[in-house]
Amino acid sequence: MRELVCIVCPRGCHMKVDDEWNVTGNTCPRGAEYARAELTHPTRVLTSTVRLEGGRYPRCPVKTAAPVPKELLPRVMAALDEVTLRAPVHVGQTVLEDVCGTGVAVVATRELTA
Amino acid sequence: MYDLIVVGGGPAGLAAACSAWDSGLRSILIVERDRELGGILNQCIHNGFGLTYFKEELTGPEYAHRFVELLSKTGVEVRTDTMVLEITGDLRIHMTGPETGYRVEEARSVILAMGCRERTRGAIGIPGYRPAGVFTAGAAQRYVNVEGWLPGKRVVILGSGDIGLIMARRMTLEGAKVLACVEVMPYSGGLTRNIVQCLEDYDIPLYLSHTVTDIRGRDRVEQVVVSEVDERRRPIPGTEMVFDCDTLLLSVGLIPENELTQSAGIRIDPRTKGPEVFENMETSLPGVFSCGNVTHVHDLVDFVTQESQRAGAAAAKYVLNGPAAGESIALRNGNGVSYTVPQRVRPENVEKVFNVFFRVNRIFGPSRIVVSAGERELCRFKRDRLAPGEMENITVPVKLLEGVAGEITVSVKEA
Structure with missing residues (x-):
């Protein structure tokens, strides 16, 4: 039996997972899905910033377009350190394809005009 | 003369203006002191916004962008880089900005959406030297996420509010070492999910019932002393x-920013430190509405949006159909409740149901929220857990208020 707090939404359900992977305490199916994933291969969406040139600010916020394996987060951060964007940047614009071989893209999350 | 002037272009002001437009107002001005719309969302680059409202997980800038896009499809006028200096009781809005200079605009209705600001070291009186390296968590967030500076390498965080927790993770990802998060209360002030994904994910210890008792270092923070506290x-x-x-971040609470509200002579609730509002977010000054963190500090922007849409629709109704009528009923704190918003309800002005937001003053296990009039229980709501860091929200059918006069009480009873 393992206990964990759901991080899928702000409700923060306190869940229990038994040895047969039955999840209790969740209020939605996404909680059960998260609990099983968390105990087998935990993943997170990473949000950070990259360098921006020619814009109003020197940084552009970005995120991984999908969750990536938690243990890869430091490597994704290092990969982002190599990126420099040029304004204008649009929300959803791809910043990096297939980051660290995860198959997941990194995308911009803010409109930044030149 | 504008039909509506919205003071503040953050999430509250944006949602309120869009909703007022959709409700039929055609002469609306948003006044924003920053250079861009979006408010604090622009520096909140983490995700988790919009799960309730958009049913998807957005970052702060993305959430703001959705509303800026909606706004661009309306005819709402926007003045950025413009600071409102005073709102008078007869709804004249004094403002100044580099493009327009000093202006006084008249409005038929006003929406207050100024948001809140962080409590600082001065507000909590930490002893010790005054070296560089003490920041509010939100200031550090702006440095890291927008300006591109890392404010320190070895960090202690005082307060376990959500911004402090988010910054613990953010500073760690950027290469700083976060040594501890220290909370004076026996429970965290932030969302449980943030304890998990910001502290536990990165093995950052959380010291509950502890506080900072000394800051050492003359020019720059060199040491921070943390002590356990007793039950008082x-x-x-x-x-x-x-x-x-070398750094101490403070995440010790947010205060609604109500200098303008006070200048207009609007009644402030000492519990929320925001204006007292009716069911439609109207303040004690007819035609002036208030929404978002200037009214009471929210945990989730989704609820700011919903509240602000009600304010926007109500402002439109006020301008197009005239003032709201009817006697009002006061909402009182019962056991375990530290405030309610709204503070007053006018049953005649409610179609079917009204929402009550509130916070509890301690942690409760399985319990029921009870709305009562004197000895009579009007309705109850079951909850598995209640915590001060997580705002509660109940929906009350207005027909239950038939025959009720004076006041009703919202209280929590442990099962």
Whole structure:
């Protein structure tokens, strides 16, 4: 039996997972899905910033377009350190394809005009 | 003369203006002191916004962008880089900005959406030197996420509010070492999910019932002393822990920013430190509405949006159909409740149901929220857990208020 707090939404359900992977305490199916994933291969969406040139600010916020394996987060951060964007940047614009071989893209999350 | 002037272009002001437009107003002005719309969302680059409202997980800038896009499809006028200096009781809005200079605009209705600001070191009176390296968590967030500066390398965080927790993770990802998160209360002030994904994910210890009792270092923070506190929050001698660090971040609460509200003579609720509002977010001054963090500090922007849409629709109704009518019923704090929004309800002005937001003053296990009039229970709501860091929201059918006069009470009873 393992206990964990759901991080899928702000409700923060306190869940229990038994040895047969039955999840209790969740209020939605996404909680059960998260609990099983968390105990087998935990993943997170990473949000950070990259360098921006020619814009109003020197940084552009970005995120991984999908969750990536938690243990890869430091490597994704290092990969982002190599990126420099040029304004204008649009929300959803791809910043990096297939980051660290995860198959997941990194995308911009803010409109930044030149 | 505008039909509506919205003071503040953050999430509250944006949602309120869009909703007022959709409700039929055609002469609307948003006044925003920053250079861009979006408010604090622009520096909140983490995700988790919009799960309730958009049913998807957005970052702060993305959430703001959705509303800026909606706004661009309306004819709402926007003045950025413009600061409102005063709102008078007859709804004249004094403002100044580099493009327009000093202007006084008249409005038929006003929406207050100025948001809140962080409590600082001065507000909590930490003893010790005044070196560089003490920041509010939100200031550090702006440095890291927008300006591109890392404010320190070894960090202690005082307060476990959500911004502090988010910054613990953010500073760690950017290469700083976060030594501890220290909380004076016996429970966290932030969302449980943030304890998990910001502290536990990165093995950052959380010290509950502890506080900072000394800051050492003359020019720059060199050490921070942390002590355990007793049940009356007094430091216990002999429990001191010394952390070698160069930075102290403060996440010790948010205060609604109501100088303009006060200048207009609008009644402030000492519990929320925001204006007292009716069911439609109207303040004690007819035609002036208030929404978002200037009214009461929210945990989730989704609820700011919903509240602000009600304010926008109500402002439109006020301008197009005239003032709301009817006697009002006051909402009182019962056991375990530290405030309610709204503070007053006018049953005649409610179609079917009204929402009540509130916070509890301690942690409750399985319990029921009870709305009562005198000895008579009107309705009850079951909850598995209630915590001060998580705002509660109940929906009350207005027909239950038939025959009720004076006041109703919202209280929590443990099962």
